[in-house]
Amino acid sequence: RKEVEQDPGPFNVPEGATVAFNCTYSNSASQSFFWYRQDCRKEPKLLMSVYSSGNEDGRFTAQLNRASQYISLLIRDSKLSDSATYLCVVNQAGTALIFGKGTTLSVSS
Amino acid sequence: DAGVIQSPRHEVTEMGQEVTLRCKPISGHNSLFWYRQTMMRGLELLIYFNNNVPIDDSGMPEDRFSAKMPNASFSTLKIQPSEPRDSAVYFCASSPQSQGTQPQHFGDGTRLSIL
Numbered sequence: 001r002k003e004v005e006q007d008p009g010p011f012n013v014p015e016g017a018t019v020a021f022n023c024t025y026s027n028s029a030s031q032s033f034f035w036y037r038q039d040c041r042k043e044p045k046l047l048m049s050v051y052s053s054g055n056e057d058g059r060f061t062a063q064l065n066r067a068s069q070y071i072s073l074l075i076r077d078s079k080l081s082d083s084a085t086y087l088c089v090v091n092q093a094g095t096a097l098i099f100g101k102g103t104t105l106s107v108s109s
Numbered sequence: 110d111a112g113v114i115q116s117p118r119h120e121v122t123e124m125g126q127e128v129t130l131r132c133k134p135i136s137g138h139n140s141l142f143w144y145r146q147t148m149m150r151g152l153e154l155l156i157y158f159n160n161n162v163p164i165d166d167s168g169m170p171e172d173r174f175s176a177k178m179p180n181a182s183f184s185t186l187k188i189q190p191s192e193p194r195d196s197a198v199y200f201c202a203s204s205p206q207s208q209g210t211q212p213q214h215f216g217d218g219t220r221l222s223i224l
Contacts, residue, residue, distance in 0.1 A: 034212055036212075042217075043200055043215035043216060043217055043218050044152065044200075044215050045215070046212040046213075046214075049212065087152070095165070096142055096154050096157045096165065097142075097154075097212075097213060098154075099144075099151065099152040099154075100151070101150075101151035101152075102151065102152075
């Protein structure tokens with residue numbers, strides 16, 4: 001089983017749509033969780049951290065379910081500029097971050 | 110503030126040649142990471158350093174790959190001899206610490222093509 005699994009997509013949605021990405025991780029000892037965004041031919045950039053109680057940043061909401069080892073990212077009112085690959089990232093204490101392969105989102109007008 | 114700086118941005122070379130990739134982490138960051146990204150395998154951690162000391166090199170694919178960090182502001186990833194299957198984007202990232210509670214900051218990457 002892969003350590004971090006994501007649906008690769010692509011997710012093709014119209015502007016204004018709400019879209020959700022899911023991610024599962026295999027190591028129950030994982031302690032920190034992030035969503036990164038990667039634009040085509042660019043480097044990954046931190047989108048947001050994921051906290052146990054769930055957290056929101058504008059149109060973006062992240063949720064964590066430790067019992068199910070599941071992380072989600074919800075994007076409301078999608079914009080064209082949201083088109084990118086979204087990487088789910090987890091870690092255990094004392095180790096480096098482990099990246100999922102990413103979910104590709106394409107928002108069209 | 111300067112981010113993570115990588116060079117070269119692009120490298121095209123023939124198989125068998127030595128390739129050296131360079132990275133300057135963000136000043137004050139104690140941890141440095143080398144990744145390789147391909148369509149098939151995604152983003153793979155090759156090696157990471159904490160306070161200039163290699164901590165985990167289990168991701169280094171073969172003995173042809175080596176990495177050094179002679180000081181806090183410079184690291185190299187070397188491939189010798191290079192092979193076509195080494196073609197990928199190589200990213201360097203740095204973080205204030207390696208415990209993973211702090212996010213990593215990535216450089217622009219080096220696009221490597223081995224012919």
